[in-house]
Amino acid sequence: LRNCMKRLNATRGFLWSDMETRALLNIWGEHDVQTALDGNFRNSHVYRDVANRLCELGFDRTPDQCRIRVKSLKRQYFQAKEGSRKNGQYHKMCKFYDEMERILSNRSLLERQDIDSVAVGGDETMDEDAESTELLQEAHMDGSGECSFMEHPVKTEYPSCPIPVTVGGMSSFSTKQSSLTKTNPPATSSSRPRRSKKRFANMSLDKLMEKFLEQSMEAEDNFYRLEEQRLQAEDKRREEEHSRELQMLQMLGQIFNGISTPSPAPQATPQPSCIPQTNPTVPFTRPPFIERSFSLGTARMDSVIPLVRKTIPPLTSKKHKGQDGRIGIIGGCQEYTGAPFFAAISALKVGADLSHVFCTKDAAPVIKSYSPELIVHPVLDGPNAVEEIEKWLPRLHSLVVGPGLGREEMLLKNAKEIIERAKLRGIPIIIDADGLWLVAKEPSVIQGYQRGILTPNFMEFTRLYEAMHHEPLDSTDHKRSAQQLSIAMGHLTLVLKGEEDIITDGKNMLTCSQEGSGRRCGGQGDLLSGSLGVFAHWAFSSPPDATKGMNPSLVAAFGATSLTRQCNRQAFHKHSRSTTTSDMIQEISSAFKKLFES
Numbered sequence: 001l002r003n004c005m006k007r008l009n010a011t012r013g014f015l016w017s018d019m020e021t022r023a024l025l026n027i028w029g030e031h032d033v034q035t036a037l038d039g040n041f042r043n044s045h046v047y048r049d050v051a052n053r054l055c056e057l058g059f060d061r062t063p064d065q066c067r068i069r070v071k072s073l074k075r076q077y078f079q080a081k082e083g084s085r086k087n088g089q090y091h092k093m094c095k096f097y098d099e100m101e102r103i104l105s106n107r108s109l110l111e112r113q114d115i116d117s118v119a120v121g122g123d124e125t126m127d128e129d130a131e132s133t134e135l136l137q138e139a140h141m142d143g144s145g146e147c148s149f150m151e152h153p154v155k156t157e158y159p160s161c162p163i164p165v166t167v168g169g170m171s172s173f174s175t176k177q178s179s180l181t182k183t184n185p186p187a188t189s190s191s192r193p194r195r196s197k198k199r200f201a202n203m204s205l206d207k208l209m210e211k212f213l214e215q216s217m218e219a220e221d222n223f224y225r226l227e228e229q230r231l232q233a234e235d236k237r238r239e240e241e242h243s244r245e246l247q248m249l250q251m252l253g254q255i256f257n258g259i260s261t262p263s264p265a266p267q268a269t270p271q272p273s274c275i276p277q278t279n280p281t282v283p284f285t286r287p288p289f290i291e292r293s294f295s296l297g298t299a300r301m302d303s304v305i306p307l308v309r310k311t312i313p314p315l316t317s318k319k320h321k322g323q324d325g326r327i328g329i330i331g332g333c334q335e336y337t338g339a340p341f342f343a344a345i346s347a348l349k350v351g352a353d354l355s356h357v358f359c360t361k362d363a364a365p366v367i368k369s370y371s372p373e374l375i376v377h378p379v380l381d382g383p384n385a386v387e388e389i390e391k392w393l394p395r396l397h398s399l400v401v402g403p404g405l406g407r408e409e410m411l412l413k414n415a416k417e418i419i420e421r422a423k424l425r426g427i428p429i430i431i432d433a434d435g436l437w438l439v440a441k442e443p444s445v446i447q448g449y450q451r452g453i454l455t456p457n458f459m460e461f462t463r464l465y466e467a468m469h470h471e472p473l474d475s476t477d478h479k480r481s482a483q484q485l486s487i488a489m490g491h492l493t494l495v496l497k498g499e500e501d502i503i504t505d506g507k508n509m510l511t512c513s514q515e516g517s518g519r520r521c522g523g524q525g526d527l528l529s530g531s532l533g534v535f536a537h538w539a540f541s542s543p544p545d546a547t548k549g550m551n552p553s554l555v556a557a558f559g560a561t562s563l564t565r566q567c568n569r570q571a572f573h574k575h576s577r578s579t580t581t582s583d584m585i586q587e588i589s590s591a592f593k594k595l596f597e598s
């Protein structure tokens with residue numbers, strides 16, 4: 001915004017708002033400023049000070065712009081004053097008459113006499129063309145930020161009229177003339193063209209003044225209009241550029257996807273046809289963007305919940321342990337033991353058969369002690385962490401990376417390597433919490449991987465967005481920003497958590513606004529990511545017709561967000577303000593039944 005204001009100021013040199021002008025007059029009217037101006041031949045340092053004080057009030061103006069504005073105000077004031085003296089009507093034509101009157105009436109008599117003599121002289125010899133030209137030149141100077149007579153003595157501020165006034169031993173006319181010789185021939189009565197004289201000879205001063213003020217206002221209006229058009233054109237150009245960048249990123253994502261999407265994983269009963277097939281040689285066309293908003297209880301919600309249901313494997317006596325899901329959690333360090341536990345136990349409660357936690361050595365006994373149901377591997381900070389964990393990858397159906405991982409360099413490096421190896425096996429990967437920190441640092445670790453799902457909260461989302469787009473997030477339109485980020489990440493599925501959970505793969509969008517509660521205890525996100533690990537495995541293992549062609553990641557994400565919110569609602573109903581994530585986990589069973597099995 002500040003840069004924008006600067007740009008505007010640079011181009012709108014002579015367009016001052018009333019507020020700005022009043023601030024300037026307050027400063028300019030201060031005793032020390034007036035004294036400095038009265039007593040000094042050179043005034044540039046005084047206007048530097050004025051500009052600085054103006055800046056402190058939030059108005060960005062150059063000393064030159066301040067000086068020229070004051071000069072123009074003084075001219076208007078004296079013209080109005082003189083007009084007033086004659087017939088009283090000009091007073092209202094100088095908007096800041098009263099302020100100017102207050103300030104200038106305090107100035108020394110000598111100064112006022114000098115000024116008055118200039119103004120009065122101007123009345124007699126006023127040349128409309130010369131005056132307008134000068135104003136336009138000032139406007140131009142403001143715009144360029146330059147002024148050819150910036151260092152001129154203070155008394156030479158008023159020679160808009162052709163009468164030379166001797167001040168401080170210098171002729172203001174000759175000074176002005178020298179700076180304007182190229183564009184504005186000296187406007188003495190002798191050198192002015194006769195045509196002009198004839199034209200205005202019979203015009204009364206009142207008329208001339210009116211005409212001049214009209215023209216000034218017209219010029220100002222024109223300038224505003226042109227400036228607005230220019231800014232609009234610029235906005236449009238920037239928007240087009242931005243959309244081109246997005247298209248480029250999308251193409252890169254598709255190309256990347258073409259390179260990195262592995263052949264179907266042998267162990268995960270994958271559904272290759274569910275993975276959007278991309279052909280990098282096909283020219284990019286912006287996909288139609290379909291938004292579907294769902295909230296539980298509405299008819300439309302019912303059209304996605306059945307898709308989730310269809311992906312849920314039936315409970316039969318024909319299956320053996322592990323077939324309904326073996327989920328791996330990468331996370332858990334000295335500080336954070338709760339997060340990986342919440343994720344892992346949620347996966348089990350949703351219906352996975354086995355839940356593994358790969359954590360640091362010191363976190364393992366703590367996590368183990370929370371629950372005997374979890375399988376805990378104290379390997380994440382070991383010397384062969386990646387190899388140790390890779391041994392398990394063929395047995396895992398999905399991976400949740402990040403809950404309680406921490407941000408230690410070595411742990412992030414191991415997590416990155418594990419993601420790379422899981423990708424080679426086509427394992428669905430959910431990235432949450434500190435895993436998203438890693439992605440913000442190195443987006444390529446997951447970019448374009450069609451079985452990757454990111455689950456950022458708003459903070460994590462902002463970090464990711466800014467890392468990808470190199471510009472601040474526009475927080476007014478979450479859906480649009482989520483779509484942009486998903487596209488930039490190569491159509492990765494993104495779950496932006498919040499008041500409503502926004503789920504998008506850049507082409508389609510679902511929003512889950514199932515009623516939860518006002519309780520925001522830590523760990524709810526871990527419940528979501530752990531359960532999503534299971535839903536993702538189920539969705540990717542289902543036949544394509546189960547999801548009716550919809551991206552399995554979207555269906556899985558919708559299932560997990562609905563469930564998390566339903567748990568929150570139910571737990572809150574029982575525990576109100578005391579609700580914790582453990583209470584929510586207790587509700588998984590009945591919330592699941594209510595949503596997907598009733």
Ligand SMILES: NC(=O)C1=CN([C@@H]2O[C@H](COP(=O)(O)OP(=O)(O)OC[C@H]3O[C@@H](n4cnc5c(N)ncnc54)[C@H](OP(=O)(O)O)[C@@H]3O)[C@@H](O)[C@H]2O)[C@@H](O)CC1
Pocket residue numbers: 335336337338339340402403404405406433434457458459460522523525526
């Ligand atoms: N029991 C456990 O073991 C748990 C462990 N956990 C683990 O902790 C690790 C760090 O995760 P993290 O989320 O605290 O870290 P990070 O992203 O730096 O956020 C820090 C700051 O961001 C802000 N903020 C947060 N959300 C926001 C929002 N929606 N909208 C806006 N702002 C938001 C907020 O700033 P504040 O409001 O305090 O100024 C907050 O302080 C990670 O491994 C995770 O898994 C958790 O899972 C909880 C249970």
Ligand SMILES: Nc1ncnc2c1ncn2[C@@H]1O[C@H](COP(=O)(O)OP(=O)(O)OP(=O)(O)O)[C@@H](O)[C@H]1O
Pocket residue numbers: 433456457458497498499500501516517520521522523524525526527528561564565
């Ligand atoms: N403002 C909200 N209104 C209603 N529900 C919300 C709101 N914010 C979050 N939630 C619910 O909580 C879930 C987790 O979101 P949250 O922002 O707490 O994640 P998180 O910060 O990653 O969690 P964690 O505490 O595990 O780090 C969301 O999926 C959503 O269901």
